[in-house]
Amino acid sequence: MNPTILNHDLPLAAPHPEPPGGALEPTTDRWRPAWLSAAAPLGVVACGGGGGGPSSGGDTGTPAPVVVPSNRPTAAEAGRFLSQATLGYSRADLNALMASSYSEWLDAQFKAPRSQGHVDWLKARGYADASYINSTAGLDNTLWRKFISSTDPLRQRMVLALSELCVVSVLGINAQWRQFSVANYLDLLETHAFGNYRTLLQQITLSPAMGYYLTYRGNQKANPNTGSQPDENYARELMQLFTIGLVQLNADGSVKTHSSGAPLETYQQADVSGLARVFTGWNQDVSGLTTPYPPDVQVRPMVNTASRYETGSKAFLGTTIAAGVSATEALNTALDTLFLHPNLPPFVGRQLIQRLVTSNPSPAYVARVSAVFSNNGAGVRGDLQAVLRAILLDTEARDSARMAQPSQGKLREPVVRFLNWARAFGANSPSGLWAVGDTSDPATRLGQSPMRSGSVFNFFRPGYVPPGTALTSQGLTGPEFQITNESSVAGYLNWMQRVVAGSGAGDLSADYSSLLPLAGNAGDLLQEINQVLAASQLSAATLASLQSALNTMPSATPAQLRNRVHAALVLVLAAPEYIVQK
Template sequence: MPYDVENAENAEDVENVGDTKKKTNSNSPSSLVSPITAVGLTAALSACGGGGASDSGGTVPSGPQPDPDKQKITDEQAARFLLQASMGVTRTQIQRVQSLGYSAWIDEQFSTQGNGSRWDWLVGKGLDVATYKNSQAGFDPCAWRKLISSPDTLRQRMTLALSEILVVAIQGLVNGGGWKGFAAANYLDLLEDNCFGNYRDILQKISTSTTMSLYLTYRGNTRFNPQTGAMPDENYAREIMQLFTIGLLQLNQDGTPVLVNGNNIETYTLDDITGLARVFTGWDFDLTLSNTSTPDYHRRPLKQVPLKHETGSASFLGFTIPAGVSGENALTMALDFLFAHQNVAPFISKQLIQRLITSNPTPAYVARVAAVFNNNGKGIKGDMKAVIKAILLDDEARSAVAPSDTTRGKIREPMLRFLAWARSFNANSASDTWLIGDTSDAGSKLGQSPLRSPTVFNFFRPGYVPPNTAIANAGLVAPEMQLVSESSVVGYVNFMQTVVSGGRGFGDLKADYSGLLPLADNANSLVAEINLLLAANQISASNLAVISNAVASLHTGTDVQRLQRIYAAITLILACPEFIVLK
């Protein structure tokens, strides 16, 4: 069940949920993995604890920040920006950033159109027929297709980030209806369509989404029955507070906990959950124009069934919705109240910073972004465009980070490592089938796959601290480390080695290495170019030397041999600590 920790009502309980690390046996690494371990594969994941800034680390200017667009942007700076703001780096995008500047590039991305919806792709493939009603058919291909090939690369990055905060998982779409592939595709389309809008609108959209209603089980939720004692389902009432708006603890605007006599203050109680749950009654599929024999109803918002809606008053967090208010108005009032809560700005802003920039942003960074979340300069709260700009253009995002600084940056989650390769080398499926599949298995694949989180708490918790590590000793968090296991370390490299070389098992997914072929005879030049595109020149000199020497030991002279060099160089860099930890 996706909500298997529904009774976790304190921070300690929440931080320990969803830890689904597997330690399964995997196939022995192939011969190419040997030089990878020489580069430090094992250290790559254990050293990743340097991926973040402690709340006390670094001096952050309190006044106006310098405008980086007024300075010449180097290849390295542009690449680093793109690793934070997009799905991957290409020479074309580097040049575009240098030509426009950071801010104007973001503006251009705001208006860049994608390559069609996931829903329409599924329909185009003929998957909207009864044969596929009870399957997930087509979802993985349509999800990967957009992440890899859609030109609106910032929009795709934000869609993925929001999907890991406002979590839905396709395997958890229970409570009837069918058409899981379409329901999941439509949820990603919904996030994509609204990720540059207003966060209040996003809350409205997800709360009336058939997909969310299935995942958090409030579809068909009915009012209190005094005869049977049946109570409204409380799942969504709990999670919209705990995960989507205000969190567990009262926060200052810099994201630090409010303390009274040294103690944290909880944001809500069980009574608040019970009260809010009354709002999420009476919501069901809108089958006015169709029935469940087609997936079309998943594209329409939920509708109210008045006979099932709680007609009495609903009280939560000190706010009361009077008796007799319609279900639609009750929802509007509840969401408006939650959105107005002081916690929303720091709680959501910090998580977005973590998804894009650094695992441990300083309180000053969080405060600057939260201030923009609260007011975009025109008196509007929740303007996602303004928030995105504030995150990406902040001095903590744009200033250089010394290699020795273990307090800034973040571990790249496995999906982003794979997508960095796919985007940098224009991976494509000529037949438009995108047969990458579900990559959730840690022993043989990525240990992560779009919209397949094991719980509503995402693949990893934003406050996760790997126990008995230098990270914990330094008082830092490393969310993505929750995905790391003995199996996942080797499984990731084996998976990437296969996909990089165009190995079997991925249909006709192929990368374009034509830009690297002219460099392949010179190992140093080849490795330097890959270092720029995949790691923004963050690979250490010692690791670059090891990789270059390994590549130079391979034969060259023919294009087949050059490609072998390219495969080796890319795979070795993908295993480097400095690639896995983005600073």
């Protein structure tokens, strides 16, 4: 079966003469590459993609189908699944999955309605007031609101994963209403988290947030008189980070090499320069808006200014766009070329596995996910629902026997640990402000805060190996260790101790009504926390050690019982068997 691309309605921007003030009118069209018929093959995973040089092994052909578990999961199995598929789960969530199945849970999540969008929340809360024009006010609030309280936890888990793959950071957006710019970007990630990756690429490319962050908003064609050339920032990062990576890959993620053993590169500088010509002329849509511009200027898709667009030919990655092709058609062809590249399924698929399940997926796991990315079984490439199913239901994700393998699992990001606690125990903001704030400071908070990465390379690199550790000698990666150090370890524990006790995160407070009746028996209390917070991953030895510590605490009064609950939670949150998600 030849894969085809989903035919979505996308807001496209057609080039217009530049009116006074740069006001441009967007148009809407149905996206379909003119050069691609519905029957055209987009690359079969068994081919491995790319040419030149011998393979470095691992081009394994079409992977065998994975048997999806249909039985009712145990508490430990359900907790492990929810740890991978959500940012945290409650006792009610755990019980519901134990009475259902993984597939049924996924079906329900794909149909779950979305809560109020980030842009709409900012407007409803008054952040469109002119006094906030040059600030980030409200952005952290709406982020924490969604991540903590939303009823579509799989979507939110995917939003966080996508935000760390196709990175935008408010720290790199030098614009008015930048909180609305990033809020709109998050709304785009939410909208397309269960959609098609090609559609997502189109949306983020036209978003003002990305235009500002990777500096191609207002990008101009080459000027032979001054020698200036188009900004190459987005062209480079779009290839390197969002789509195909630096080196050619087999379908299982292994690297293709020259006969000398050196990796085969996916692109050269000439490809970057050629692709950069596509991203000229794109700017914000200010049509009908009066200055000072309202927040909507950061919400509308960018449009093209004809006088700034490079109309000459553009060559990259073996594709040539002829001179005179419109800006919209050139953009579509460029994104199609990247989307159809054989590197994209293993490159993106492997990183999504890393964000959800394990830092070191086997080549066979990557190949299975890559195959589904290439073809969802109905001829569609880039179907993120199918990719999520493949990742979460794969044998390597579901087989609990694999937990004993050193290569299995991942370090939980600090943000995820905080959210695990918040969602497990119904943390709420009575004021509705969700004033958790910026948690970037490693000495006093988490050392990580959503949408505040220090660079386009995310908080940590997918191939990072912490030097001088056992991971190095075993040839394993540990991405999240890149933000782990003495300061961040202590800062995390100190902050979480305050947060668990009800201070340190605005008015955020948890509901411990399920734990307080158990507090008089340290063993029962820890068993409940182990199931709901740690996916039953704490060993008997660890539980015994923690129980001994709790038994030294008095439990005669309500205040003493609450202190026991607080201490038990902090001890579990500090336990290595919790911090490493298996």
